[in-house]
Amino acid sequence: MTIHLHKHDLPNGIDFGRAVAIDTETQGLSLVRDKLCLVQLSAGDGDAHIVQMDRDKYDAPNLKALMLNEDVTKLFHFARFDVAIMQRDLGVDTMGIFCTKIASGLVRTYTDRHGLKDLTRELLGVDLSKQQQSSDWAADELTQAQMNYAASDVLYLHQLRTILTARLVREDRLEVAQSCFDFLNTRCRLDRMGWDEVDIFSHRLRRAD
Template identity: 90%
Template structure:
């Protein structure tokens, strides 16, 4: 595995093929308070590219063009957060999404454990380390441990998509999964507007 660190944007000539795995790192999990620090990407080839964002400008035209490219599938795990934070800080909707957490929820109905660590352990026999999950991602210089952790979050998403897609087809739920993926940009806009904990489809719209 090789991890490439890029400052502020992707290189001009990078090619991720027809599907790219994407994850983000922020200072915390608040869509109001915490800024986007890193965007990690992988073509599924065992290598990872990490973009260390300029948190003052967020000038990343190559990354934005990739997110908007409808011909390339973007594979996330819990894309609801990643897509929202990139909507907010990069000002971009992400097109053509596959979310392994949504897919897992639709087909792994025998469990309520749908975290990335749970998926990779069960479906791939890989035990991911989460030791660096709580880390200072805004640091000017990232440690090798941080880079390795950030990379690990995208290295297995292509394999998970293949397995989960087969299960969605088996269970006859691929269409509903695609509808969920297509709705993610709207779901993220609702989160950013303050409807993150309120079900607007419910008869009684309230915080429980």
């Protein structure tokens, strides 16, 4: 594995092909309080690119253009958070989403364990380390351990998409999965507007269980 660290934006001319795995790191999980620190990307070739964001201005035209490119599928695990944080800080919607967590929830109905670590262990036989999950991602200089952890979150998403797509087809749930993916930008806007824990589709508006 080779990790490429970029300051503030992707370099000109970088090509991830037709599908790119993406993850983000923030100081916490609050869409109100915590800023975007890193964006990790992989073409599925075993290498990772990490963009260390400028948290004062988020001037990243190449990264933003990639998010808006409908010809490139963006692979996430729990896209709901990553897409929302990029809506807020980069000011863009993400086009062409595939979320492995949503796909897992639709086809792995024999379990309630849909974390990335659970998926890679069961479907790929890979045991991911989460040791650096709680870390200072706003540090000026990232440690090698931080970079390795950040990279690991995007290295396996292409393989997971292949397996989960086959199961979605088998269970005749690919169309409903795509509808969920297409709705994510709206779902994220609702989260940011304060409806993150309220089921607006229910007859009685209430906090989601």
